Amino acid sequence: MFRNKRGVSIMIGYILLISMAVAISIFVYGWLKTYVPNDLAECPDGTSISIKEANCLGMGENYTLNLTLKNNGRFNIAGYFIHATNESDQELATLDLSSKFIRGGTVLGSSILFEEGDTNAMIPNQEKEIIFEFNSQIYSLEILPIRFQDMENKKRLISCGDAKVREVISCS
Amino acid sequence: MKRGLSPVIATVLLIGIVIMIGVIVFLWFKNMQQETITKLGDTNVELICEEVVFEASYSNGILYILNNGNVPIYDMDLKSTSEGSHETNSMRDLSTSWPSAGLNQGSTFSGGINIEAGTTKIKLIPVLLGSSAKGEKTFVCDERIGYEMDI
Numbered sequence: 608m609f610r611n612k613r614g615v616s617i618m619i620g621y622i623l624l625i626s627m628a629v630a631i632s633i634f635v636y637g638w639l640k641t642y643v644p645n646d647l648a649e650c651p652d653g654t655s656i657s658i659k660e661a662n663c664l665g666m667g668e669n670y671t672l673n674l675t676l677k678n679n680g681r682f683n684i685a686g687y688f689i690h691a692t693n694e695s696d697q698e699l700a701t702l703d704l705s706s707k708f709i710r711g712g713t714v715l716g717s718s719i720l721f722e723e724g725d726t727n728a729m730i731p732n733q734e735k736e737i738i739f740e741f742n743s744q745i746y747s748l749e750i751l752p753i754r755f756q757d758m759e760n761k762k763r764l765i766s767c768g769d770a771k772v773r774e775v776i777s778c779s
Numbered sequence: 780m781k782r783g784l785s786p787v788i789a790t791v792l793l794i795g796i797v798i799m800i801g802v803i804v805f806l807w808f809k810n811m812q813q814e815t816i817t818k819l820g821d822t823n824v825e826l827i828c829e830e831v832v833f834e835a836s837y838s839n840g841i842l843y844i845l846n847n848g849n850v851p852i853y854d855m856d857l858k859s860t861s862e863g864s865h866e867t868n869s870m871r872d873l874s875t876s877w878p879s880a881g882l883n884q885g886s887t888f889s890g891g892i893n894i895e896a897g898t899t900k901i902k903l904i905p906v907l908l909g910s911s912a913k914g915e916k917t918f919v920c921d922e923r924i925g926y927e928m929d930i
Binding site: 619622623626627629630631633634640641642643649688690696697698699700701702703716717718749751753763764765766768771 | 793794797798800801802804805808809817821822823825826832834835836838843844845847848849883884885886887888889
């Protein structure tokens, strides 16, 4: 009785197993490939900017802010995002001052670059003066430096979240 | 004399059938899998969620959000928690001043939002826009990526 038991031929069994294994492995490779993290876009440690001087003058609906920024880090900086608070008890600065920019660089979207182009123009220890004009009182400033980084043969603008600076401003 | 298929033809037929079965199994598995959404190249959007960095604050009925990371945030889910219940709404539904393209890097949002009385906490969960085989799709990041605030 046992000699007449029929089953799949060993060769066919191997072919079936190997084919299914190859099919599943191709599928798993395609799916897992998307989970391989690419190089992270981040600023090098040591990127830093500081507000050397901030003079805000004006009253009513006319204010002028003269700002002197200094690169006090170890890497060049391309520009920055600048926001202000327009309420004294406001925690987070959300008023975008890039649209109020007058002199001292060039505007790119909602950021301000120190020079036109895609270069990190502000070298360490360099200072830059910038002027803004706006029509409401501000209480503090937040500046977030940005850099151009080479990624996958392209220049990408990266914000340096760890290097954000904040300063309380008094407009008189 | 018993007649049958030549061994060569039989082997070719078997291999052909096996390859066909392998392709069918592959396509079946592919359809079962949740559609992969990618962003910023071919990286899975779940990994990109880990790179989202933003700050938020809420006072006097106004919500302030600043995207100080490098990942554009298309939308935010606002989960408000009160005693014994919670509710989740999209910022695009809650506020008409949410930017249509979302919050790019360095962008800010400030706008009044109505929060139900009794709400003790709100949590902002980023929603990203990615690409899939069927076009652009949104993806809600995991709640642990969210930013929680006490009210």
